[in-house]
């Protein structure tokens with residue numbers, strides 16, 4: 001088992017990474033709790049992972065309650081959030097209780113937001129089960145969606161620990177591997193050129209991905225994220241770099257309808273667009289053609305953006321949380337691993353997006 005330490009304003013916490021560690025969750029809690037509410041989704045329950053952690057938790061002597069939400073992005077809703085709060089109140093959880101989120105980023109964001117707001121904030125632990133959640137489980141951003149935009153209702157609330165059992169990744173579908181891998185690529189693009197090269201050279205298919213390489217990349221991704229959030233927990237500066245690809249990506253997710261395209265797939269399209277805009281803005285050469293071909297080999301559904309309207313996407317981007325004084329701001333790359341937060345004029349954005357969409361629809365053969 002490997003352990004990474006993450007510092008936050010609410011105290012330092014450990015990220016445990018290993019195989020089979022869900023079975024000893026009781027030994028990895030930072031302290032004992034009288035009441036624990038475990039929040040998950042129906043896929044995780046069906047796969048038996050909920051049961052796997054509830055057994056050792058029972059043995060710790062705590063009263064365990066569990067609540068299962070439908071799997072998928074639509075559970076990050078105000079309605080689902082309210083139902084969870086009602087359940088927590090009915091079970092008489094108090095300020096000394098613990099919430100455990102076992103699942104992907106949806107469960108983590110939702111349960112984390114319940115923990116952040118129930119009685120003004122109680123402890124919670126993340127037990128990530130997707131590749132994507134190597135990103136979402138660390139750093140304390142918790143949120144639900146509003147029909148008008150992603151994560152518009154949320155908080156910064158650091159977990160008390162992250163218990164990442166890599167064994168659970170074996171049951172992921174191809175589409176979820178693809179989604180999560182996009183955030184691994186993001187971490188490499190913004191911070192680690194060597195990792196990017198390794199991934200581009202070694203990962204040509206997500207179906208047969210070498211698990212040693214994947215686990216190594218996940219570890220590096222967590223390290224990158226942990227270092228950034230430790231320096232800038234509340235996104236006053238460099239944390240915005242973790243939002244690379246998300247300005248357009250979130251607009252695509254909202255505009256397409258939550259759950260129609262995965263988070264990572266939308267972010268992959270957003271990262272490609274940001275690469276194009278970076279090249280034009282800084283008058284530099286970036287390895288765009290190589291990355292785009294790689295994305296096509298990995299079967300990111302780049303052409304999906306062709307079904308969306310430029311004007312509607314730009315309207316969605318006006319709700320992005322990085323914006324300031326009504327201006328859209330995007331993370332661009334001055335070079336690989338050299339990000340900047342840049343204001344983009346709306347007319348330039350619309351024109352570039354239109355060119356991008358036409359090029360992607362033309363070039364992305366068959367995907």
Ligand SMILES: NC(=O)c1ccc[n+]([C@@H]2O[C@H](COP(=O)([O-])OP(=O)(O)OC[C@H]3O[C@@H](n4cnc5c(N)ncnc54)[C@H](O)[C@@H]3O)[C@@H](O)[C@H]2O)c1
Nearest residue numbers: 043071072104105106129130132135136141168171172263
């Ligand atoms: N808070 C953050 O910093 C942060 C970072 C990145 C993404 N996010 C958010 O995370 C969400 C996406 O997370 P996600 O991709 O993990 O989605 P998800 O939680 O919906 O999981 C994807 C699907 O995989 C299933 N699943 C989960 N673990 C599985 C396993 N081990 N085996 C088989 N199936 C499994 C789930 O039931 C779901 O159907 C988005 O809402 C995004 O906005 C948050």
Ligand SMILES: O=C(O)C(=O)C[C@@H](O)[C@H](O)[C@H](O)COP(=O)(O)O
Nearest residue numbers: 135139141150151239242243246321
């Ligand atoms: O941790 C961060 O900061 C990120 O931006 C990580 C992103 O991958 C993640 O999708 C996050 O939820 C986006 O945050 P938001 O502030 O744009 O909602």
Ligand SMILES: [Zn+2]
Nearest residue numbers: 183246263267
């Ligand atoms: Zn993301």
